[in-house]
Amino acid sequence: MTDPASLIARADILIEALPYMQRYAGQTFVVKYGGHAMSDPAAALSFAEDVVLLKAVGINPVVVHGGGPQIGSMLKKLGVQSEFVNGLRVTDEQTADVAEMVLSGAINKEIVAHIGQAGGKAVGISGKDGRLVQARKLEHRVYDAERDEEMPVDLGFVGEPVAVDRALIDHLEIAGMIPVIAPIGIGTNGETYNINADTMAGAIAAALGAARLFLLTDVAGVLDKQGQLLTDLTPPDIARLRADGTISGGMIPKLETCLNAVENGVDAAVILDGRVQHAVLLEIFTRAGVGTLVRV
Ligand SMILES: Nc1ncnc2c1ncn2[C@@H]1O[C@H](COP(=O)(O)OP(=O)(O)O)[C@@H](O)[C@H]1O
Numbered sequence: 001m002t003d004p005a006s007l008i009a010r011a012d013i014l015i016e017a018l019p020y021m022q023r024y025a026g027q028t029f030v031v032k033y034g035g036h037a038m039s040d041p042a043a044a045l046s047f048a049e050d051v052v053l054l055k056a057v058g059i060n061p062v063v064v065h066g067g068g069p070q071i072g073s074m075l076k077k078l079g080v081q082s083e084f085v086n087g088l089r090v091t092d093e094q095t096a097d098v099a100e101m102v103l104s105g106a107i108n109k110e111i112v113a114h115i116g117q118a119g120g121k122a123v124g125i126s127g128k129d130g131r132l133v134q135a136r137k138l139e140h141r142v143y144d145a146e147r148d149e150e151m152p153v154d155l156g157f158v159g160e161p162v163a164v165d166r167a168l169i170d171h172l173e174i175a176g177m178i179p180v181i182a183p184i185g186i187g188t189n190g191e192t193y194n195i196n197a198d199t200m201a202g203a204i205a206a207a208l209g210a211a212r213l214f215l216l217t218d219v220a221g222v223l224d225k226q227g228q229l230l231t232d233l234t235p236p237d238i239a240r241l242r243a244d245g246t247i248s249g250g251m252i253p254k255l256e257t258c259l260n261a262v263e264n265g266v267d268a269a270v271i272l273d274g275r276v277q278h279a280v281l282l283e284i285f286t287r288a289g290v291g292t293l294v295r296v
């Protein structure tokens with residue numbers, strides 16, 4: 001028989017979560033699940049359980065997923081070269097087709113299935129469904145040291161969200177369904193845009209007036225040059241980390257997303273390690289938050 005003290009300790013864990021449940025009931029949390037974080041099958045299932053638990057306690061979780069490494073493997077199988085500029089994949093027409101196939105097909109449905117297994121009801125969509133995310137070509141600029149100025153770089157069919165029509169998400173919420181969104185946008189002429197999943201999650205979080213944006217990745221959070229976790233960041237901190245080269249690659253769009261989100265009404269954005277089982281629950285429902293919190 002389990003001893004009474006350990007039973008009480010279990011109940012204490014639930015009681016610790018109570019004020020958070022009361023505070024967050026009815027609020028929308030956007031959770032971005034990165035392609036790197038997905039690689040651990042046990043963490044993938046525990047992620048689905050966390051999302052179902054959020055829904056069960058009255059929070060509205062909206063999942064936006066990535067799949068960069070998985071797109072990379074598929075392109076490799078097809079013998080297509082892929083290149084990144086500041087964490088963004090240069091996307092020609094063929095690459096856009098592959099990105100849509102991998103994101104909206106394989107990955108999206110896998111997450112939907114996991115949420116189903118965990119006892120929830122998820123609906124997998126992309127930014128094309130219900131014209132959820134209208135996009136245009138991203139005009140990207142990169143600093144050219146020789147010229148000492150920012151120069152335009154053509155990234156092909158990389159999109160930036162220009163408008164979010166939240167109607168479909170609202171319908172799904174009313175129906176008790178959890179939206180799972182692939183980061184594909186639609187152009188005015190029906191073209192397919194490959195959108196960085198962090199950017200997509202940030203745009204959706206701002207449009208929904210989400211209370212929190214969580215970005216799940218494969219590091220503990222933002223690390224300083226010594227590899228130590230930075231637990232709290234403000235917009236000036238982020239500008240400094242970018243200027244002194246502490247952040248690079250995929251962390252650049254991630255922190256830009258956090259900045260945009262908190263400057264556009266999202267209360268806080270958190271970067272956390274999605275390889276840790278139940279990372280989302282630990283962050284939301286315990287006193288010891290994990291990861292890097294960005295606030296204005
Ligand atoms: N200062 C930093 N702290 C943490 N990670 C960083 C930093 N600078 C660059 N990175 C890189 O950013 C990566 C996370 O971005 P990304 O690979 O796009 O992840 P995801 O697929 O989850 O979106 C980390 O794995 C790490 O290699």
Ligand SMILES: CC(=O)N[C@@H](CCC(=O)OP(=O)(O)O)C(=O)O
Nearest residue numbers: 034035066067068088089196197
């Ligand atoms: C424009 C751009 O870079 N799009 C990304 C979309 C997927 C993504 O962002 O996935 P992660 O979150 O796993 O990195 C790509 O093609 O890889």
